[in-house]
Amino acid sequence: MVTRQAFIELIAPIAVKLRLDNSPIFPSVRIAQAILETGGKVNAWNNLVGYKVGSGVLTPYWSGDRVSALTWEMVNGVRYDNVPSDFRAYPTIEAGFRDQDLLFQFSRYVSVRNAKSPGEQTQALQNSGYATDIAYASKLNTLIQTNGLTRYDEEVVEMLEQLQAQIAALQTRVGALEGQAALKEVPVWAKTAVDAAVKAGLIDTPKDGSYDFYRLLTVLHRKGII
Structure with a gap:
């Protein structure tokens, strides 16, 4: 059985890598979302964000594979259990995250892309209708706080600062x-x-x-x- 910490340690490097590669999603938010959507378990179809088939349009990261599973939905504040849904299936966890980043390029998610903090982004995810759960943002925020996930956001900032310093030093050396x-x-x-x-x-x-x-x-x- 995969522990919560082991799950986080598996997801965190991918979330940090994608953020460094200009993903709009804070690592803390990405990890919290993966925990919330899966219960902290890696499913066989590598879809850790609850991304449904939707329009079915293929992308560079999704070739059309899918799985059917039961989930629950909130409609007008009422919870309905055992709702059959089709979810996208991926060859790797990273492919699933990258496909999700393509989804976030749609105008519907402009507030998600423009969020300046994890808290702002979790609320934007809820407001944009990514999930029907009316407590979605609150649950994500709790997961971020209780698991100390903002340390991965800070890791990205530190890596970029170090890289900027290395580039500046290199440019100085080259100029000299x-x-x-x-x-x-x-x-x-x-x-x-x-x-x-x-x-x-x-x-x-x-x-x-x-x-x-x-x-x-x-x-x-x-x-x-x-």
Whole structure:
């Protein structure tokens, strides 16, 4: 049997990784939602967020696989148990989370994307109708608080601050190098790392960088920091 802490330790690195990769969802909210939707257990279909089949439109992360399961719904404040529903099935937990992030790009979830704090985001999830449970935000907030999940939000902030400091130090070093000609194009071997750094907002347009600059970006990317 998977303990609550073991479940959190399994989900947290994925939630942090996705946040660093520009996911709109705070790690604390993502972990709390996974606990609430599954009871802290990894289901066989790797859908930890209660994402139903819905329109059935395929995405890069969902190929159409589904499972039928009983759930409960709230309608006009009344709870109905044993409601049959079809849920999306994924090859991995990360694929399920990434598919959910695509859902949150719809205008209906603009308040979820724009939330500035976990508490604001949990309320936005409830207000946008992600779940029918009228106590959805309250339950998520309780899970975040009792399990100390905001530490994973803080981990993301610390990692970004460290990366910013590393980038700043690198730029200073590059600027001080004498006789080091700037490269006019991004080396082929550095393109993936540069694209990731630009996407994360750590650097601007990748032009006229030095060899060392591109080399460090590549190392940081390979270590999963970018």
